[in-house]
Amino acid sequence: MRLRSSMFFTTLTVAAVMVATAAFAQQGQDFSKVQVKATKLSGNFYTLEGQGGLIGVLGGPDGVFMVDTQFAPLTEKIVAAVKEISPGPIRFVVNTHVHGDHTGGNENFGTLGVTILAREQLRARLAGGPKPSPAAALPVVTYNAPVTINMNGEAIQLIPIQSAHTDGDTMVYFPNADVIMTGDVYRSVGYPFPDPNNGWTFNGLIDGLNKIISTAKATTKIVPGHGPIVDKNAVAAHRDMALAVRNKVAGLIKQGQTVEQVLAAKPTAEFDGKVDPGGSSHERFLRALYGNLSSAK
Numbered sequence: 001m002r003l004r005s006s007m008f009f010t011t012l013t014v015a016a017v018m019v020a021t022a023a024f025a026q027q028g029q030d031f032s033k034v035q036v037k038a039t040k041l042s043g044n045f046y047t048l049e050g051q052g053g054l055i056g057v058l059g060g061p062d063g064v065f066m067v068d069t070q071f072a073p074l075t076e077k078i079v080a081a082v083k084e085i086s087p088g089p090i091r092f093v094v095n096t097h098v099h100g101d102h103t104g105g106n107e108n109f110g111t112l113g114v115t116i117l118a119r120e121q122l123r124a125r126l127a128g129g130p131k132p133s134p135a136a137a138l139p140v141v142t143y144n145a146p147v148t149i150n151m152n153g154e155a156i157q158l159i160p161i162q163s164a165h166t167d168g169d170t171m172v173y174f175p176n177a178d179v180i181m182t183g184d185v186y187r188s189v190g191y192p193f194p195d196p197n198n199g200w201t202f203n204g205l206i207d208g209l210n211k212i213i214s215t216a217k218a219t220t221k222i223v224p225g226h227g228p229i230v231d232k233n234a235v236a237a238h239r240d241m242a243l244a245v246r247n248k249v250a251g252l253i254k255q256g257q258t259v260e261q262v263l264a265a266k267p268t269a270e271f272d273g274k275v276d277p278g279g280s281s282h283e284r285f286l287r288a289l290y291g292n293l294s295s296a297k
């Protein structure tokens, strides 16, 4: 057992260094300084912050269940942080969506023997495209309907969300821990983050936010893809803001305004101070919203 795991670590170190170099060259980002910080949310459920989307960790006697893998160069630090939470093997990881800051570590975890789960659409996007992911990075178990994983006293629910951030989103509900992980369907910082090239639609976003709100109890800790943990009231306010902005943009489109005119009209102005003070995330949201509403006419 000891030998086995130390061999795994040697392999992983080499892989992580190679990928780290590639990622650094690609993104100009130095992951060597990133620290992975664990926060306990309840009994045996923790979040891990490093660089990229928040990771969820459910530990216990049946082994570890994880949500998302951040970037490949961080795998070793993530595995070390998980070991401190729960010494058992990491058995499963589910990807909330395809983006590299949530799936970048997949190949390393797959190589370690962790079973990766995700939506069929997510697997197809990782496997296809101009730069297909290596086989070890691909989800082994795929689904397009709700799935329950029973371990560590939890009935973990993988709930598909259609077209809310991408076309392969999953929200993960831990009823016992009273936690929902939303992936990037919901971020508690900035405006909604649309990815129309990967299947985002505005109606999908609203359906996704409504699913989070209807699943959560008043006490449920909602862990967004990025940003601080909130409760369902914050998600409801976010949905209402998105609908108000949609109505304004739809009105401007009706008047025949171009996307540049819509941006100049500042339809998010009343929310900017609260949602994204001094930031520019409104622009991406408005451009995607304009495109989606224009094409849906």
Ligand SMILES: [Zn+2]
Binding pocket: 097, 099, 165, 184, 225
């Ligand atoms: Zn994302």
